[in-house]
Amino acid sequence: MPETEPSDTRTFEVRVPDRGYWKEQICCQYACPVGTDARGYVRAIAAGDYRRAYRIARGPNPLASMCGRVCGAPCEAACRRGKIDAPVSIRALKRFACGEHGPESPRFKEDETTAGFGGMEDLDCGGPEEMAALARESVRGRFVPAAGEPVAIVGSGPAGLAAGHDLALLGFRPTIFEWEPVPAGMLHLGVPSYRLPRDLIRREIAVIEALGVDIRCGMKVGRDVGFDDLLREFAAVLIAVGAKRSRKLAIPGAEGAGVLGGVDFLRSVALGEPVSMGRKVVVIGGGSVAFDVSRTAIRHEEVDVSRMAMRQEGVREVSLCCLESLREMPADPVEIREGEEEGVRRFNRVGPVEILLDGEGHVREVVFQRVLSVFDESGRFSPRYDPGERLVLPADTVILAIGQTMDLSFLPPGRDGVALTERGLLQVDRETLSTTNPKVFVAGDAAHGTRLMIDAIASGKKAARSIYRYVTGRDLVPGEVEAHRVLDRFGREAGYESAPRLPVPAAPVDERMGRMDHPVETGYGRADASAEASRCLDCGVNTIFDSERCILCGGCADVCPTLCLKLVSIEELSLPPGTRKTLCDGDPGEKWSAIIKDEDRCIRCANCERRCPVEAITMERYTFREEWRCP
Numbered sequence: 001m002p003e004t005e006p007s008d009t010r011t012f013e014v015r016v017p018d019r020g021y022w023k024e025q026i027c028c029q030y031a032c033p034v035g036t037d038a039r040g041y042v043r044a045i046a047a048g049d050y051r052r053a054y055r056i057a058r059g060p061n062p063l064a065s066m067c068g069r070v071c072g073a074p075c076e077a078a079c080r081r082g083k084i085d086a087p088v089s090i091r092a093l094k095r096f097a098c099g100e101h102g103p104e105s106p107r108f109k110e111d112e113t114t115a116g117f118g119g120m121e122d123l124d125c126g127g128p129e130e131m132a133a134l135a136r137e138s139v140r141g142r143f144v145p146a147a148g149e150p151v152a153i154v155g156s157g158p159a160g161l162a163a164g165h166d167l168a169l170l171g172f173r174p175t176i177f178e179w180e181p182v183p184a185g186m187l188h189l190g191v192p193s194y195r196l197p198r199d200l201i202r203r204e205i206a207v208i209e210a211l212g213v214d215i216r217c218g219m220k221v222g223r224d225v226g227f228d229d230l231l232r233e234f235a236a237v238l239i240a241v242g243a244k245r246s247r248k249l250a251i252p253g254a255e256g257a258g259v260l261g262g263v264d265f266l267r268s269v270a271l272g273e274p275v276s277m278g279r280k281v282v283v284i285g286g287g288s289v290a291f292d293v294s295r296t297a298i299r300h301e302e303v304d305v306s307r308m309a310m311r312q313e314g315v316r317e318v319s320l321c322c323l324e325s326l327r328e329m330p331a332d333p334v335e336i337r338e339g340e341e342e343g344v345r346r347f348n349r350v351g352p353v354e355i356l357l358d359g360e361g362h363v364r365e366v367v368f369q370r371v372l373s374v375f376d377e378s379g380r381f382s383p384r385y386d387p388g389e390r391l392v393l394p395a396d397t398v399i400l401a402i403g404q405t406m407d408l409s410f411l412p413p414g415r416d417g418v419a420l421t422e423r424g425l426l427q428v429d430r431e432t433l434s435t436t437n438p439k440v441f442v443a444g445d446a447a448h449g450t451r452l453m454i455d456a457i458a459s460g461k462k463a464a465r466s467i468y469r470y471v472t473g474r475d476l477v478p479g480e481v482e483a484h485r486v487l488d489r490f491g492r493e494a495g496y497e498s499a500p501r502l503p504v505p506a507a508p509v510d511e512r513m514g515r516m517d518h519p520v521e522t523g524y525g526r527a528d529a530s531a532e533a534s535r536c537l538d539c540g541v542n543t544i545f546d547s548e549r550c551i552l553c554g555g556c557a558d559v560c561p562t563l564c565l566k567l568v569s570i571e572e573l574s575l576p577p578g579t580r581k582t583l584c585d586g587d588p589g590e591k592w593s594a595i596i597k598d599e600d601r602c603i604r605c606a607n608c609e610r611r612c613p614v615e616a617i618t619m620e621r622y623t624f625r626e627e628w629r630c631p
Contacts, residue, residue, distance in 0.1 A: 033452075072452035146172045158456040175215075237440050417440075
């Protein structure tokens with residue numbers, strides 16, 4: 001960025017490109033916890049190569065189809081296009097690619113599962129054994145497989161499933177113990193079916209099972225099998241339990257009848273269990289779970305309590321109340337908008353003071369006070385209130401969606417050498433994800449607290465590698481496959497630089513409110529997917545300058561539509577120590593010039609390459625991916 005010093009001399013803070021620089025330019029891939037080449041599959045969609053797009057999306061991510069529906073999409077938040085107008089709709093494009101060639105594809109058959117793992121050229125829908133063989137073939141030669149040692153995984157959420165997937169590919173026999181009657185953890189029990197179809201969960205998990213992962217539902221560690229039994233019978237144990245307990249609220253009346261926990265409510269609805277709901281529901285919280293709860297509650301029209309056609313009147317009013325302002329709310333803006341379309345009433349900047357109960361101990365009203373601010377000057381959570389301004393909402397049901405905690409009750413009293421921190425959390429080595437018992441590892445929420453689904457997947461994969469090292473005694477080291485390729489005829493789609501972001505199509509409100517499992521987002525068709533994918537700036541493409549050919553004519557800067565190039569004297573550059581001497585070829589006294597580039601402005605139009613009269617500029621594509629191998 002340009003800086004102005006007290007004198008008239010201008011200096012520009014610059015960075016000389018190195019290996020790390022090229023990686024960071026591909027912002028979407030660099031931001032993804034598992035390193036998914038989002039740019040790669042987005043550009044493949046733009047080119048109409050949907051099979052390749054799915055292969056790229058599925059390579060590092062065994063739950064790519066589910067991520068295409070509900071991922072928090074850090075790639076999208078990092079997208080450089082967002083600095084120009086709006087980021088590319090990366091998550092929706094992943095869903096499109098998975099719908100064309102993944103478990104969502106019309107060619108997918110229940111008894112012929114699809115699998116994929118990086119680099120499979122012939123990926124398409126097929127039988128489970130065939131696809132498992134392709135998955136194993138894709139990693140053949142990278143490491144010496146384990147000898148089939150059994151590994152126990154406690155929890156079948158995204159961390160447990162990702163760990164089981166990779167452990168199977170590494171040569172182990174993973175067994176997942178899930179105490180719920182269904183697999184997938186909070187993906188099944190916490191994400192409403194209108195966002196994540198249950199048949200999609202079943203199909204994607206079938207892929208993992210086809211690789212040899214044994215998932216045992218209804219098996220509660222500590223009840224049906226002892227933790228000490230796992231330590232005795234398995235070569236390693238991975239704790240991958242999620243945060244499934246709702247946090248309580250320490251205000252008067254919070255223990256009254258009609259006060260429910262958010263994740264408890266979602267679990268009951270997901271399993272078809274009876275939930276007694278009133279006509280006036282107040283949801284406390286401002287995150288994604290709060291909106292899942294609110295939108296599920298507003299769909300909750302009837303419950304058969306006694307299996308005897310006993311019906312109750314539908315919910316008529318759902319109010320969501322949170323501390324944050326609209327801009328501060330952690331929920332995704334799309335969720336907020338869709339919730340309002342469906343009738344959720346939103347009250348911002350209010351904090352609960354008391355839940356008033358009637359004579360029988362049931363919820364009657366909720367009292368709130370006005371919030372002046374949520375965060376202090378340093379950005380820490382420290383709400384301030386105006387006790388004189390109150391809001392009272394009538395309610396007969398209150399649902400708390402203010403956070404979740406873990407249940408570690410399955411650990412025995414002595415915890416078998418697994419130590420806890422002062423806060424009651426598992427003591428974990430952040431590098432290896434091992435505990436104080438070298439045989440026990442941790443992944444997901446249990447390792448790092450509640451984060452995004454993709455963070456849990458990355459954690460599960462990391463734990464699998466650590467277990468490989470522990471059990472086999474062999475190391476696994478990361479290796480990066482990099483490539484620089486000159487693009488002879490680089491071109492872009494017409495009008496890509498001004499194309500607006502296409503909203504993800506959604507079902508009409510009256511249609512999607514008809515039943516609990518009616519999908520809200522309907523997804524892009526091929527034409528819209530191609531148009532949205534064409535907005536990608538293709539940040540892996542770089543302008544490379546040949547200083548031996550450059551004649552300093554400035555033509556490249558003249559034709560740049562975004563003014564991202566600038567010709568300056570080297571004296572105007574603020575450089576790291578020693579760099580000036582290197583750039584000046586050992587003669588810093590000579591007058592040298594430099595071309596500097598603002599990457600945030602560059603739209604990869606290639607005008608500079610075409611304008612250069614001496615062919616000193618080339619457009620070159622840089623790609624990288626991570627491969628773990630035995631040294």
